[in-house]
Amino acid sequence: MEYQNLISEVKENILYITINREKALNALNKDTLSELADVIAFAGKSIEVRGVIITGAGEKAFIAGADIKEFSDYSGKQGEELASLGHDKVFNAIENSPKPFIAAINGFALGGGLELAMACHMRIASDNAKLGLPEVTLGLIPGYGGTQRLTQLVGKGKAIEMITMASMINAIEAEKIGLVNYVVPQTDLISRAEEILNTIKLRAPLAVAAAIKAVIASINEVDGYTTEIEEFGKCFETEDFKEGVAAFVEKRKSVFVGR
Incomplete structure (x- = not known):
């Protein structure tokens, strides 16, 4: 457009x-x-x-x-x-x-x-x-x-x-x-x-999106805690979580890919 x-x-x-x-x-x-x-x-x-x-x-x-x-x-x-x-x-x-x-x-x-x-x-x-x-x-x-x-x-x-x-x-x-x-x-x-x-931009993109969703849910939904729990769980399924943990253990900077 x-x-x-x-x-x-x-x-x-x-x-x-x-x-x-x-x-x-x-x-x-x-x-x-x-x-x-x-x-x-x-x-x-x-x-x-x-x-x-x-x-x-x-x-x-x-x-x-x-x-x-x-x-x-x-x-x-x-x-x-x-x-x-x-x-x-x-x-x-x-x-x-x-x-x-x-x-x-x-x-x-x-x-x-x-x-x-x-x-x-x-x-x-x-x-x-x-x-x-x-x-x-x-x-x-x-x-x-x-x-x-x-x-x-x-x-x-x-x-x-x-x-x-x-x-x-x-x-x-x-x-x-x-x-x-x-x-x-x-x-x-x-x-x-x-x-x-x-x-x-240095942080995990999917985690950033999940954090925004959970914070907004605290205002706009009856039970924002449920959204937080759900988004927290989803993060464990991402490649970025595995990369973040590996980088922490290996004492290096994370390289996130948004997956």
């Missing part, structure tokens, strides 16, 4: 996705969401991809929200369908991907942009980042998982405060409350994300 709103490139087993609508502050419109759905599906299936970095074009915005004009005249039913499709194809697809996704937040991450960042497994913010969910100023609420994921990350009280006040917070505050993992100078944003993924 040829993308009109994204730049997508794989380098050294890392998939770089850049939302490329700088003049619109990288706002999410229907076409961009459709392209994101396609590239996220590719990431999950590609053996070459070991991790993903999502960012926005330019220095002003990661993603400054959804394109409001596109759904300003929607009915309630259409609104539900919009949210449901986005959850399935993009936001939940990121969270449930076996590949680690890192959001590299440069500038504004508002509304759907912050929701996309929260769907990623980790978040790194530049020191000029501003984050918030302003939907109630439009008579809406977050519809792409924002009410759920923000609560999971920062707790009920802080989530209700941020959503109902519709106020932005800076990167330092976001790190303080656990909304982002790290804050770095903007010039170091991508390199810090690469540093994390390059470390993960």
Whole structure:
């Protein structure tokens, strides 16, 4: 698929996705969401991809929200369908991907942009980042998982405060409350994300995928312990487990193959 709103490139087993609508502050419109759905599906299936970095074009915005004009005249039913499709194809697809996704937040991450960042497994913010969910100023609420994921990350009280006040917070505050993992100078944003993924790339790919699945199950399933037990057992059947044990015994570095 040829993308009109994204730049997508794989380098050294890392998939770089850049939302490329700088003049619109990288706002999410229907076409961009459709392209994101396609590239996220590719990431999950590609053996070459070991991790993903999502960012926005330019220095002003990661993603400054959804394109409001596109759904300003929607009915309630259409609104539900919009949210449901986005959850399935993009936001939940990121969270449930076996590949680690890192959001590299440069500038504004508002509304759907912050929701996309929260769907990623980790978040790194530049020191000029501003984050918030302003939907109630439009008579809406977050519809792409924002009410759920923000609560999971920062707790009920802080989530209700941020959503109902519709106020932005800076990167330092976001790190303080656990909304982002790290804050770095903007010039170091991508390199810090690469540093994390390059470390993960040294680990067993199937074990990384199993770990992500088990952690997400702790939030989204009734009994995450069962998922952990099942995934733990599956790891014993992999070539990578045998290699990891052999390397430990032989006091050498493991060479994992993802099988």
